[in-house]
Amino acid sequence: MSPVLVILQKEWADLRRHRLLLLSMVVPAVVFLLLPFALVILIPLIDPSGWNDRNVQRMAELLGRAEPDLRRVDPLLVFHIYIFRQFILMFLLIPILGALSIATYSIVGEKQNRTLEPLLATPIRTTELLWGKSLAAALPATLLTWITFGLYVLLMRALSPAGVLAHVVNPVGLSLIFLIGPLVAVLSLGLGVIVSSRAKDPRTAQQIGVLLILPIMALFIMQMRGFFLLSAQWVWLGAAVLLALDVIVLKIGARLFQRETILTRWT
Amino acid sequence: MITTRALTKVYDGKVAVEALTMEIRSGEIFGLLGPNGAGKTTTVRMLAALISPTSGEALIGGYRVGEQDAAIRRLVGIVTETPGLYERLSARENLEIYAKLYGVSNVTRQVEKYLRLLELWDRRDDPVGTFSKGMRQKLALARALVHEPKVLLLDEPTSGLDPQMTKVVRDFIAELKEQGRTILLCTHNLDEAERLCDRILVLKTRPIALDTPQALxxxxxxxxxxxxxxxxxxxxxxxxxxxxxxxxxxxxxxxxxxxxxxxxxxxxxxxxxxxxxxxxxxxxxxEAHSLEEIYLRLIEEEERTSSLPSAPDRAEAPSAR
The missing domain is CATH 3.30.70.100 (Alpha-Beta Plaits)
Structure with a gap:
């Protein structure tokens, strides 16, 4: 069996038994999944004019400019589309938090338990070890994002007015989930590896996540305020930038992930 | 089986091991003694091809450290200072991971063999986090042996164990010698070194003395x-x-x-x-002098010599075979 697969198996066997870590990944996903439904149901009930306020109107204008067929659509439908599109951005936090949590727990945990030395004494190459750990972090985080998105689509289909789904599950939405999602997961785990080389406990290492969460939150707020609408061009540009950043952080991570460096310089 | 010539390791300008020349014969238990910070763990790490020497050379089974590291890692089993086990995984899972990483052909059979040999078979599916210190140490030994290495590097294998468990581990090490394995044993337990080791090397960054306990x-x-x-x-x-x-x-x-x-x-x-x-x-x-007396005398002499303004005799560190 390939050493990468052995590490992958080991990491997942460990992850399955780490309930706290699993919960810290699943709870945000459930919140991001249910929150938009709560909003589209509760806001019109609590404040009947809430879904028609200035921001929503601005958003409707933007949406109408980008997609002319939405100009003639019922404002309630626009409100639904607006909220559901917004939360696709929030779904990007799932791979960021998930990959970062697994990567930092995996590496800092090995440092704390002193399991790295016997592991590095085996014939495994450090690149294989890094690949195994990276896949073990990126795959579940990405998979969780996709599963959450799948449930999101099913719930939208079941609970939202007809026509919403087609305007939410569009090329921009799909690119965010299936292209940007894995790219931010890789960026997150790469940063996790770099920070883990210095951090003494996983929580300290996870603070780096703020660096990644902030741009997503900024986009979310800008869209929410109606200043900006994420288009396919922006998504592709973002993907190119993320790809470049992924290559850079993975190269730095691979340079740090050397036997001698790990044993003698990682604190 | 293990040969080093002027092996030296320097970290950030600080010398950890200097001019270590020694030869460990096949089937021998070789004791590495020295105070904390003497370079024992650094030596073990170099011999396990975990870190490369700054200068000098080390050959393990004919393979050169720094050039044929993968071959050395297949030949060597290591027990580190702390057992370093995956606490949430079972004893069996811990061994299976290592057996697979070492490319063992019959993983199930080898894992069972060592779990039974070290009397851990009944607890094979329990998480290692529930094990006592002695059980963990036995599991660390099983892990070092699962790929049947010819060379074993044991760094403080009985550290922190109670006398009964110390004896179990010590007897097991003696059995491994009977099987013809070459063992490098780092220890602070001088009684253990006296009982087990054919020859000892006293190290304090530089080698101070190398011989049988009787000759010393x-x-x-x-x-x-x-x-x-x-x-x-x-x-x-x-x-x-x-x-x-x-x-x-x-x-x-x-x-x-x-x-x-x-x-x-x-x-x-x-x-x-x-x-x-x-x-x-x-x-x-x-008149019987314990190994402890020998060790303390050697360390005292070394400290006295190294505190002199110039110590030309230090350049002639022992390099016995």
């Missing part, structure tokens, strides 16, 4: 016998001093401490001479 004892303290008499008279003392092979005599109450060069040959002559002058002998024993 002879070199440092000579050979002395203690004769306990009913009474010590001047006539007895004069008679002993008159023997040409006696190197030194000291009286301690009713005991004579006599330094000899070859007690096996000279003791019968000495006893005959004592009886001739009317000495009543109660006991005759050879």
């Amino acid at each position: 004892r002879r070199r440092l303290f000579g050979r002395r016998i203690i004769v306990t008499l009913e009474a010590v008279t001047d006539r007895i003392l004069e008679r002993v001093r008159a023997l040409d092979f006696v190197l030194d005599v000291q009286q301690e109450d009713r005991r004579l401490v006599i330094a000899l060069s070859d007690p096996e040959r000279q003791n019968p002559i000495l006893v005959r001479a004592l009886v001739e002058v009317g000495a009543a002998i109660r006991f005759l024993t050879e």
Whole structure:
């Protein structure tokens, strides 16, 4: 069996038994999944004019400019589309938090338990070890994002007015989930590896996540305020930038992930 | 099986190991002794191809450290200072991971073999986090052996264990020697080193002494016998001093401490001479110096030498084979 697969198996066997870590990944996903439904149901009930306020109107204008067929659509439908599109951005936090949590727990945990030395004494190459750990972090985080998105689509289909789904599950939405999602997961785990080389406990290492969460939150707020609408061009540009950043952080991570460096310089 | 020549490791300008030359024979248990920070763990890491030497060379089974590291790692099993086990995984899972990483052909059989051998089979599916320190240490030994290495590097394998578990681990190490494995044993437990090791190296960044415990004892303290008499008279003392092979005599109450060069040959002559002058002998024993005394003497001498303004003799560190 390939050493990468052995590490992958080991990491997942460990992850399955780490309930706290699993919960810290699943709870945000459930919140991001249910929150938009709560909003589209509760806001019109609590404040009947809430879904028609200035921001929503601005958003409707933007949406109408980008997609002319939405100009003639019922404002309630626009409100639904607006909220559901917004939360696709929030779904990007799932791979960021998930990959970062697994990567930092995996590496800092090995440092704390002193399991790295016997592991590095085996014939495994450090690149294989890094690949195994990276896949073990990126795959579940990405998979969780996709599963959450799948449930999101099913719930939208079941609970939202007809026509919403087609305007939410569009090329921009799909690119965010299936292209940007894995790219931010890789960026997150790469940063996790770099920070883990210095951090003494996983929580300290996870603070780096703020660096990644902030741009997503900024986009979310800008869209929410109606200043900006994420288009396919922006998504592709973002993907190119993320790809470049992924290559850079993975190269730095691979340079740090050397036997001698790990044993003698990682604190 | 293991050869080092002028092996040196420097971290950020600080010398961890300097000019270590030694040869460990196949099937031997070789003890590496030294105070904390003496370079024992650094030496083990270099021999396990975990870190590369700054200068000098090390050959393990003919493979050169720094050039044929993957081959060395297949040949070597290591028990690190702390067991380093995956706490949430079971004993069996822990061993299976390593068996697979070492490319063992029949993983299930090898894992079962060592779990049974080290009496962990009944707890094979329990998480390691629930194991006692002794059980963890046994599992770490099983992990080091799962790929049947010819060379074992054991860094403090009985550290922190109770006397009963220490004996279990020590007996197991002795069994491994019987199987023909070459073992490098780093330990602070000098009694353990005395019982197990064929030869020892005292290290304090540089090698201080390398030999069998018996040879070191002879070199440092000579050979002395203690004769306990009913009474010590001047006539007895004069008679002993008159023997040409006696190197030194000291009286301690009713005991004579006599330094000899070859007690096996000279003791019968000495006893005959004592009886001739009317000495009543109660006991005759050879003075025993523990390995601890040898070790402390060596370290003290090294500290004394290294504190001198210039120490040209330090350049001639032992490199015995």
